Amino acid sequence: MAQRSGPLAGLLVADFSRILAGPYATMLLADLGAEVVKVESPGGDDTRTWSPPVRDGVSTYYLGVNRNKRSVALDLKDDEDRAAARELARRADVLVENFKPGGLARFGLDYDSVSADNPGIVYASISGFGSGPGGRDLPGYDLMVQAISGLMSLTGAPDGPAYRAGISVFDVMAGLHASIGVLAALHERGATGRGQHVEVNLLSSALSGLVNQSSAFVAGGVVPHRMGNSHPSLFPYEPLPCSDGDLIVTAGNNRQFRRLVEVLGLPELADDPRFAGNEDRTAHRDELRPLLVERLATRSTMEWFRDITAAGVPCGPINTVDQGVEFAASVGLEPVVVVGEGEAAVPSVRHPIRLSRTPADYQRPPPSLDEHGDEIRRWLASPTGNETSTERDA
The missing domain is CATH 3.40.50.10540 (Crotonobetainyl-coa:carnitine coa-transferase; domain 1)
Structure with a gap:
């Protein structure tokens, strides 16, 4: 052959x-x-x-x-x-x-x-x-x-x-x-x-x-449970509603969170002791989420996607498979x-x-x-x- x-x-x-x-x-x-x-x-x-x-x-x-x-x-x-x-x-x-x-x-x-x-x-x-x-x-x-x-x-x-x-x-x-x-x-x-x-x-x-879920039990003795689209150890790290649909927002560290709230016009949140560190934001997610959602609801998903991405914060729309393929093509993959x-x-x-x-x-x-x-x-x-x-x- x-x-x-x-x-x-x-x-x-x-x-x-x-x-x-x-x-x-x-x-x-x-x-x-x-x-x-x-x-x-x-x-x-x-x-x-x-x-x-x-x-x-x-x-x-x-x-x-x-x-x-x-x-x-x-x-x-x-x-x-x-x-x-x-x-x-x-x-x-x-x-x-x-x-x-x-x-x-x-x-x-x-x-x-x-x-x-x-x-x-x-x-x-x-x-x-x-x-x-x-x-x-x-x-x-x-x-x-x-x-x-x-x-x-x-x-x-x-x-x-x-x-x-x-x-x-x-x-x-x-x-x-x-x-x-x-x-x-x-x-x-x-x-x-x-x-x-x-x-x-x-x-x-x-x-x-x-990975982190099995490690939570093996190394920490914690049995993970369903949280919908929420992450057990990070916030924000989930879809948040804009005026016309949901946008995935993933602020994985303090620098990204500060950039996020600045582009949202809420810079004071980065210095709020409830939200200063990741552990704080995770513990107080029920207080932080409505503040972010209120501002995100004022504009469309793609408008926020453009501006939040430009600020260096990972985010993205929730695509269908065809849109996912089209997006990969649009970034040269x-x-x-x-x-x-x-x-x-x-x-x-x-x-x-x-x-x-x-x-x-x-x-x-x-x-x-x-x-x-x-x-x-x-x-x-x-x-x-x-x-x-x-x-x-x-």
Whole structure:
């Protein structure tokens, strides 16, 4: 198979994952030049059918996490297909899977089996709750983890029901953590020539990702609770109403607060002992909020956004997703890239990492099921190119 360009060029990733966390991780690696072979069941990745919305009959969910990959459909219960899968794992530098812990052992594709034939393999397993006896049998759905981790207890109005986040936030986090783990293991392999097993689970990613909220309990013995849009440790740090809608205002230190009240025409508040320091403002937020709201209500959101931003205080309107993309474009981030050419071209969200010399590239639109199956099977059956990259570099 032709080698791609990029900082991860020359790496072969066998992607046995599906849905979101694993495919997101492997897409990030693929964008950076890794050759990713997406192994699907004959029925395909479930997200192919998760619609609406769709683009040209294909789920946009699937399109969002599968660019720059090749697809081969293999039935692991079939002897010939299973042999091809094992040969792919033998040649790969990285294998990513999110079966239930131990689920690939019956096919000879678990870490112990693969590493016996390919000791340089970096084998990444993503699960919901880890491989221990208490968690290995639990299905790993993001919504479950949002509930079990405590995130939903923090999301919503103080006197209302718990809410899920608007995206599968811990699937994405676990995918990011998996890609970090893979890169760390590859770096270590460069010194030792040996691979290792990288394990990531959604619950651990969730507890790490809850940052100050999980730390409040672990380090401080405080159980956080729902506060709506308020922050437990900062004020103002929430949406505040203007004449035509809400504006996010985030004065994270005393300097920013002073600039905020000056642009609002309330400079005396910066010297009021109730509001002099962050701890004071947080303790007296119920007294400070109406003073700010009264002044903000005199002008529109965008008028205040312009003037408060000019004063050096972070703030922003609450956009819809389309407005968020448009705003990113307006500040020069070029958030949308087109992958592929002609009728096959697919608009996609740009890779979030910018590298000055070896940037991400976007060569292949998300593949149709088994689009590259014949090519990959021929390559796996050939006697050439059998060595892994660690053997090639030796």
